[in-house]
Amino acid sequence: MQVYTTDTPAARSGRIKVGIADFAVSSDESTLTTSGLGSCIGVALYDPETGISGLAHAMLPNADDDSEPAKFVDTSVELLLEEMRAVGADTDRIVAKIAGGSTMFDFTSADGDGSIGDRNVAATRTALAGFGIDVVAEDVGGSHGRSLELESETGDLRVRSAKSGTHVL
Amino acid sequence: MNLDVRSLRTFSRLAHSGAEKAAGSLTTLAGIDTYVNVTKVELGTKSDVESEFAERDLVSVHIGFSGGLDGHTVLAFSPESAERLVDALMPGIDATDAEGELAESSLKEVANIMLGGFIDGWADYLDTTVDITTPTYVDDENDGPLDHIEAEGFENGGDDEHVLVFRNQLEAADNAIEFDLYMVPTASSIGTIVEASGDDGALPVESFAAFSEMINDGANQASEDITAMTGIDTTVEVSRLSFVPIEGVPMSLTDAVRRGVVLEFSGTPSGYIAILFDEPSAENIASSLLPGMEGDEAMRQSAIQEIGNITTSGFLDGWANALETTIDISPPKHVHDIGSAIIDPLATDLAQSQEYAFLIDSTIRTDDDEFTCDIYALPDETELRKALKQLSPAA
Numbered sequence: 001m002q003v004y005t006t007d008t009p010a011a012r013s014g015r016i017k018v019g020i021a022d023f024a025v026s027s028d029e030s031t032l033t034t035s036g037l038g039s040c041i042g043v044a045l046y047d048p049e050t051g052i053s054g055l056a057h058a059m060l061p062n063a064d065d066d067s068e069p070a071k072f073v074d075t076s077v078e079l080l081l082e083e084m085r086a087v088g089a090d091t092d093r094i095v096a097k098i099a100g101g102s103t104m105f106d107f108t109s110a111d112g113d114g115s116i117g118d119r120n121v122a123a124t125r126t127a128l129a130g131f132g133i134d135v136v137a138e139d140v141g142g143s144h145g146r147s148l149e150l151e152s153e154t155g156d157l158r159v160r161s162a163k164s165g166t167h168v169l
Numbered sequence: 170m171n172l173d174v175r176s177l178r179t180f181s182r183l184a185h186s187g188a189e190k191a192a193g194s195l196t197t198l199a200g201i202d203t204y205v206n207v208t209k210v211e212l213g214t215k216s217d218v219e220s221e222f223a224e225r226d227l228v229s230v231h232i233g234f235s236g237g238l239d240g241h242t243v244l245a246f247s248p249e250s251a252e253r254l255v256d257a258l259m260p261g262i263d264a265t266d267a268e269g270e271l272a273e274s275s276l277k278e279v280a281n282i283m284l285g286g287f288i289d290g291w292a293d294y295l296d297t298t299v300d301i302t303t304p305t306y307v308d309d310e311n312d313g314p315l316d317h318i319e320a321e322g323f324e325n326g327g328d329d330e331h332v333l334v335f336r337n338q339l340e341a342a343d344n345a346i347e348f349d350l351y352m353v354p355t356a357s358s359i360g361t362i363v364e365a366s367g368d369d370g371a372l373p374v375e376s377f378a379a380f381s382e383m384i385n386d387g388a389n390q391a392s393e394d395i396t397a398m399t400g401i402d403t404t405v406e407v408s409r410l411s412f413v414p415i416e417g418v419p420m421s422l423t424d425a426v427r428r429g430v431v432l433e434f435s436g437t438p439s440g441y442i443a444i445l446f447d448e449p450s451a452e453n454i455a456s457s458l459l460p461g462m463e464g465d466e467a468m469r470q471s472a473i474q475e476i477g478n479i480t481t482s483g484f485l486d487g488w489a490n491a492l493e494t495t496i497d498i499s500p501p502k503h504v505h506d507i508g509s510a511i512i513d514p515l516a517t518d519l520a521q522s523q524e525y526a527f528l529i530d531s532t533i534r535t536d537d538d539e540f541t542c543d544i545y546a547l548p549d550e551t552e553l554r555k556a557l558k559q560l561s562p563a564a
Contacts, residue, residue, distance in 0.1 A: 015202075016202070017204050017340070019206070019416065019420055020416040020417075020419055020420055020513070021416035022416075035423075035507065035509055036419045036420070036422065036424055036507055036508070036509025036510045036512070036513050037513065038419070038506075038510040038512075038513030038514040038517070039513060039514040039517045039518075040513050040517060059416060059516075059517050059520050060517065060520055060521060068524070071416065071520070102514075103514075104504070104506070104510075104511070104514050105431055105515075107433065107514075107518055116517055116518065116521075144506055144510075145506045145507040145509070145510020145511065145513065146507070147424050147507060147510075160424075161506075161507070162426045162505065162506045162507050163505075
């Protein structure tokens, strides 16, 4: 039963909201948005030829067997790609932009593998490399939060933070 | 009545899938993209719920249900959201025409469709039939927004009686329309659902209620301490214990910029606390703690950290007493960032070992709203269960 992944309703307002542990695909010039990335990572995928875009907001690096796939980087990238291909995108053309994965606090629970933010960034690179997808732009790490807007038609990814305003990747 | 984490999960799933059905109905009916933001299972009292309605001037439509399950559902909007929704449903028609009757009938229709979908989801799960009543429109002029559901939803009718409330935050049309979908089943209906999901390790609902009261006391103490320290006269607006899918924790905050502190606490239970102010409130604190001084950023930060410390000890000290344990608090870390992004790493850290979280949130404010402080506490689930056992009447 997959009750936590919001089924993307047909886009009519031009904006599709991607929750946490969620992903969505647009093939009709909509803007995909997600907010509140701290240690979470946002993965924006774009096929320039078809204008098909996808955005995922994952919490943790790698899924266990029975975990909710949209929550994890590896499984959410795989599902996002699958959904993009289903509507006509081609993996060979798809490029990626990534943002998030910050380390805002030094928690006592952090072990030797680095912060969750760092591990999320590393897992994203590995997952994308596995499909031969290049990361063409990124805004990762640091110690601040981010919100994202992906223009599906152009592949522009607007990154907003509290202190430095908005910039485009 | 006993509750366990497994049945809370069942409740949460049911409420979430019901809410998605409701959102889908509105998307189909009105062509307005509607999303379920967060689904929370809350343990609250009637006065908690009513004070929230009063505070936010909510208008609502109520629908009762009976059969395999008994209780009430409420679809609640701010007046602005209600107007925008009517406008989206019937563009060009003045929403407040004919003494508001037009708005009333369209809101009733929306509620009928959405709440109907919501209840169907529950009935399907329990493989039973549930009948719904005709919708009743209730505006904020009425004395008690929940008065007429007293008889069934709140068994004994007491204002301090704890009930399970299912609250779903939905958003439509680029956040312009927000509404909450509440469901208040009767105690015996909760029993039916608990039975359907198995009940290993269930705890009596009284221990949840005792914990919830402990949170209330903590929030009141924190409010008194803030007032004593700053001279700002504050009260506790709301204090809640809810059960939420872990990813729903950051989603209960907006991306407005907040300032405050984050701390770790350790003991039984351990977990995280965030004390967050909106920017004007943070300014108020800094200036009341640094009277007559043009404090620099470092001084402001330390003023916020100081108030964070005071608030946290006020909030947690009572827990340690009630649970007969010690709870240690880490030094406060100053934060100034997007609200949901501040909470995200806390939830994510817990997400490594749990799929759901007990979220405690309290709001402390002045009557004129010039000062607001939100306290979010996220205890480790397993440790909180130990703490709850400690509070069981039998313990």
